[in-house]
Amino acid sequence: MIFSEQILFSLGAEILQYEVNELIFSDGQKPNYYYQVSMGAVKLTKDRENGTEAILGISFSGECFAETFLFDNKAYPFNAVAMDLCEIFRVPGERFVDFVKNTQESLLKLYCYNAEKVYYRYVMLNCLSINDSMLRLIELFRVLKAYYSKSEPFSFQIPFTRQQLSSITALRLETVIRTVKKMEKNKMVRIINGKIFY
Known part of the structure; x- marks a missing residue:
């Protein structure tokens, strides 16, 4: 967790609940x-011209999202959408910025969190530059598994649907489905009750 509930409540936080696919803020x-996720997951999305959705980032329980925009007051270039039933801490922006400016420890904590996010953003950009669909998915699965500190074969359940994998990797849904089946046949993943384990 980036900041504790106690700190967030001291800054005037409220907890808001969102349903699946409910908009938190818009482009x-x-x-x-x-915003900091208390429970659930939030996706940052951009609508493509062809009507599909690009997932630019995902924040899970304990993580914050879009916090850097509070420091330059530029409009959000994406939507934030609940991926499942969510509870989210919402703190008035000015109070949060004052807190970070006046508390060196909180500033360092935010820097470290953002450094990790930037690292994974670049890793994901590298993943997206891979032309082969299977290698692209394997790289994504490898990065996710490492992020969650899992090492045993098939110990990590991919937390996304095939549609979400399509949106994250910029592959067509049909390509993701076909590639995952091929990966299962080649014993690179296991499918249990429709869930992908890597």
Whole structure:
């Protein structure tokens, strides 16, 4: 968890609940709040011209999202959408910025968190530059598994649907489905009750 509940409540946090696919904020909206996921997952999305959705990032329980926009007041270039039933801490942006400016420990904590996010963003950009669909998915699975500190074969359940994998990897849904089946046949993944284990 980036910041404890105690700290967030001291800054005037409220806990908001969101249903699956409910919009938290939209592309073009000005940043007014600090958001931290208490329960669930949030995706940052951009609508493509062909009507599909690109997933630019995902934040899970304990993680914050879109916090850097509070420091330059530029409009969000994406939507934030609940991936499942979510509870999210929402702190008034000005109070959060004052807190970070005046507390060296919190600033360092935020820097470290953002450094890790930037690292994984570059790793994901490298993943997206791979032309072979199987190698692209394997690299994504490898990165996710390492992020969650899993090492045993088939010990990590991929936390995304095939549609979400399509949106993350910029592959067509049909390509993801076909590739995952091929990976299962080659014993690179296991499918249990429709879930992918790597």
